[in-house]
Amino acid sequence: MTLQQPPLAPRRASAPVLYVHSMPAWVLEDFCRKMDCLSDYDWMRFASYVITDQTELRKIKCLEKTGISITRELMWWWGVRLATVPQLLELLQGLQLYRAAQVILDWTSASNINISSSEKEELVAPPKQENTPVTAPENKPREREKETSVMPSPDSSHSTVSPAAPGAVSEGALYSLPSPPPPPRDLLTSLQSNPPVSSSVKPCSSSAPQQETMTDLPSGSLLWTHGEVTAATNGFSDKSRIGEGTFADVYKGQRNNTVYVIKRLKEMECTSPNSTQRFFHTEVQICFRCCHVNILQLLGFSVETGLHCLIYPYLPNGSLQNKLQCRDDSAPLTWEMRVSIAIGLIRAVEYLHNFGILHGNIKSSNVLLDENFTPKLGHSGLRLYSADKKSECAVMKTKVLQASLTYLPEDFVRHGQLTAKVDVFSCGVVLAEILTGIKALDEGRHPMYLKDMIADEIQTAKESSYSKVKSIEKLAAKEICSKYLDRNAGHLLEEVAIDFASAICFCLRKKNSGIAEVLEIMETAENKLREHYICGSSISGFSMNTPEETDDETASVSTDVPSAGESRGASAQAAVPSGAAPCTALLGAPAPHTDCGQLSRVPCESDESTSFIWNPSDRSTDELPGSSCNNSGNTAASDYRIKQEKPANGLQERNAACAKREEVLAAAAAAQSTLQQTSAQLVSSCSSQVARETSWKIKINDKKKKLMENILLYEEDKLNSSELFES
Ligand SMILES: Nc1ncnc2c1ncn2[C@@H]1O[C@H](COP(=O)(O)OP(=O)(O)OP(=O)(O)O)[C@@H](O)[C@H]1O
Numbered sequence: 001m002t003l004q005q006p007p008l009a010p011r012r013a014s015a016p017v018l019y020v021h022s023m024p025a026w027v028l029e030d031f032c033r034k035m036d037c038l039s040d041y042d043w044m045r046f047a048s049y050v051i052t053d054q055t056e057l058r059k060i061k062c063l064e065k066t067g068i069s070i071t072r073e074l075m076w077w078w079g080v081r082l083a084t085v086p087q088l089l090e091l092l093q094g095l096q097l098y099r100a101a102q103v104i105l106d107w108t109s110a111s112n113i114n115i116s117s118s119e120k121e122e123l124v125a126p127p128k129q130e131n132t133p134v135t136a137p138e139n140k141p142r143e144r145e146k147e148t149s150v151m152p153s154p155d156s157s158h159s160t161v162s163p164a165a166p167g168a169v170s171e172g173a174l175y176s177l178p179s180p181p182p183p184p185r186d187l188l189t190s191l192q193s194n195p196p197v198s199s200s201v202k203p204c205s206s207s208a209p210q211q212e213t214m215t216d217l218p219s220g221s222l223l224w225t226h227g228e229v230t231a232a233t234n235g236f237s238d239k240s241r242i243g244e245g246t247f248a249d250v251y252k253g254q255r256n257n258t259v260y261v262i263k264r265l266k267e268m269e270c271t272s273p274n275s276t277q278r279f280f281h282t283e284v285q286i287c288f289r290c291c292h293v294n295i296l297q298l299l300g301f302s303v304e305t306g307l308h309c310l311i312y313p314y315l316p317n318g319s320l321q322n323k324l325q326c327r328d329d330s331a332p333l334t335w336e337m338r339v340s341i342a343i344g345l346i347r348a349v350e351y352l353h354n355f356g357i358l359h360g361n362i363k364s365s366n367v368l369l370d371e372n373f374t375p376k377l378g379h380s381g382l383r384l385y386s387a388d389k390k391s392e393c394a395v396m397k398t399k400v401l402q403a404s405l406t407y408l409p410e411d412f413v414r415h416g417q418l419t420a421k422v423d424v425f426s427c428g429v430v431l432a433e434i435l436t437g438i439k440a441l442d443e444g445r446h447p448m449y450l451k452d453m454i455a456d457e458i459q460t461a462k463e464s465s466y467s468k469v470k471s472i473e474k475l476a477a478k479e480i481c482s483k484y485l486d487r488n489a490g491h492l493l494e495e496v497a498i499d500f501a502s503a504i505c506f507c508l509r510k511k512n513s514g515i516a517e518v519l520e521i522m523e524t525a526e527n528k529l530r531e532h533y534i535c536g537s538s539i540s541g542f543s544m545n546t547p548e549e550t551d552d553e554t555a556s557v558s559t560d561v562p563s564a565g566e567s568r569g570a571s572a573q574a575a576v577p578s579g580a581a582p583c584t585a586l587l588g589a590p591a592p593h594t595d596c597g598q599l600s601r602v603p604c605e606s607d608e609s610t611s612f613i614w615n616p617s618d619r620s621t622d623e624l625p626g627s628s629c630n631n632s633g634n635t636a637a638s639d640y641r642i643k644q645e646k647p648a649n650g651l652q653e654r655n656a657a658c659a660k661r662e663e664v665l666a667a668a669a670a671a672q673s674t675l676q677q678t679s680a681q682l683v684s685s686c687s688s689q690v691a692r693e694t695s696w697k698i699k700i701n702d703k704k705k706k707l708m709e710n711i712l713l714y715e716e717d718k719l720n721s722s723e724l725f726e727s
Pocket residue numbers: 242243244245246247248249250261263312313314315316318319322361365366368378380400
């Protein structure tokens with residue numbers, strides 16, 4: 001007896017269609033968790049209904065080794081083919097996978113989504129009991145497994161077949177299954193062509209009139225039609241074209257009042273006829289799986305003959321490379337931004353590596369900056385770890401990588417073996433660009449590669465040091481800072497600069513570190529910088545709209561909008577709390593802009609009458625101290641700069657201040673994530689300040705401490721804005 005594909009009746013045209021791809025993330029996650037711990041046999045049985053092509057199915061099963069949820073991968077595969085939730089549900093129920101089905105049912109009933117049984121009947125006829133596989137000799141134990149998967153015992157995740165032989169399990173399971181009609185072999189053809197009649201799902205194609213249109217989709221579709229991309233880019237007009245990469249022409253486009261970037265793949269650039277398709281497929285697959293604040297999100301794609309487009313959000317601050325080189329006459333990135341961009345990049349790489357994904361094309365032009373200067377790593381060139389035994393190394397031979405020698409280590413150039421260390425190396429080159437502002441490649445320079453300039457410093461440090469390995473990085477870091485630190489960004493705390501440069505050395509040395517170690521160094525640097533700004537001699541504040549602690553008892557809140565002059569004055573007056581540690585030495589040349597708003601060599605003195613201002617209107621570059629060299633004040637990340645000033649008097653002013661602050665807080669909601677991050681750091685830095693101040697016998701300002709606590713409660717929605725300033 002053979003297992004039959006559950007037959008599908010045509011969808012009712014008028015019924016609202018609930019697609020698998022529009023399932024909320026938490027439902028999908030819960031569902032995947034339940035499915036992933038099924039026995040291999042049960043999982044394969046389910047998957048075989050979704051993907052009838054065994055090669056395709058085995059490819060997904062292989063991903064299990066990388067720690068990726070294979071059910072998620074399977075759901076993606078099915079989701080882009082416009083599978084519906086009722087279809088999924090029917091399949092689960094037909095296979096008696098009740099726990100997973102329950103996840104879907106809980107969600108639909110909690111959200112009042114109506115999937116009535118009659119409707120289900122019309123959508124999909126469940127597989128009949130007698131169609132379940134019972135014939136193969138090995139089916140008896142497996143039948144028992146199926147039961148346990150309905151109500152699993154603690155070890156139900158363990159198949160009766162040894163987990164040490166996943167290939168055998170897969171094959172056994174596959175061979176015992178019937179062969180339903182093969183679905184389209186890959187994403188592209190399936191999306192382009194009409195589906196086989198018996199296929200369980202229907203691919204979407206702009207040329208398939210019987211298919212629901214995009215407007216029918218509950219939350220919009222990932223799949224754009226040719227017409228939609230053409231309309232969004234004004235027919236791929238030159239005016240809409242904003243850039244060009246190795247693989248794609250980049251267009252800025254608009255659809256439904258949202259601005260997008262549409263990357264049109266260059267069909268001719270690829271080495272073989274299939275490589276565009278492979279590249280595209282990989283890109284879409286990986287984007288689907290990756291969800292991280294520092295990874296560029298894929299919003300859609302378009303696949304038609306001769307036209308492959310990937311659609312991303314438009315990031316108004318463009319690429320890191322352009323920003324570092326101040327193209328479009330933008331102000332240099334501040335140190336706060338640079339450190340935070342570096343950390344964002346490292347986190348993105350760490351995230352990918354944790355998922356077993358190698359990037360293989362990390363460079364500053366691939367790091368894009370959103371309106372808050374949050375970095376988003378683009379993913380052209382992403383590859384998966386090769387699943388075969390040979391290695392964690394995948395052989396890379398693409399044109400993209402040959403063009404990226406600037407960011408790749410010598411070993412890689414020679415052997416073409418991509419490993420996590422290659423990514424760490426490339427990351428180091430980008431970090432070096434951030435710290436030095438020097439181009440990664442300049443053919444008119446000797447050495448022309450920035451990586452070689454850093455390598456020379458490491459080598460020199462090695463030769464001149466007989467001490468332990470660790471100090472070599474420090475030695476080299478000092479040299480790098482004194483020679484190459486980007487002076488346009490103003491001054492940088494010496495300790496921070498050296499940590500930053502050390503992180504670069506750790507990335508670029510021969511036996512380089514893991515990404516986690518590099519992240520730790522940079523996070524330490526960021527904490528030092530933040531602590532210094534908040535507790536020490538901050539002038540510009542650490543790009544956050546949070547109040548700065550002062551040690552005066554009577555400080556009150558002022559909402560005065562200072563003039564540019566006042567800002568400058570305040571910058572010059574920025575005070576270090578009484579008794580604060582002596583100002584740390586600062587690196588960088590005596591700034592060409594001495595009033596640049598960065599950490600100038602401020603005298604360490606107290607200012608007992610300081611208060612703080614959040615000043616949303618104080619954003620324009622020309623109001624900033626030293627605006628020619630500092631744009632921190634006019635970015636969203638640092639919109640509300642902190643300034644110390646004489647206290648305002650009386651209740652009236654305080655009330656006015658409160659009202660004003662409410663406005664500010666409303667705006668601050670837009671920068672919620674930044675705020676949350678800051679608060680946590682603020683609390684830690686404040687507690688360390690408290691400790692210090694206590695030892696210096698300084699009385700802490702209770703009102704401000706209360707305000708800090710209130711801000712945290714506000715962010716946790718435990719206070720509303722009117723209660724924020726209650727003491
Ligand atoms: N989402 C985006 N928002 C704003 N600008 C973008 C976006 N994506 C790309 N760009 C711009 O287009 C340029 C080209 O991007 P693309 O990613 O195609 O190429 P690349 O990174 O320079 O090279 P390669 O294709 O070799 O990785 C970028 O340098 C950037 O200026």
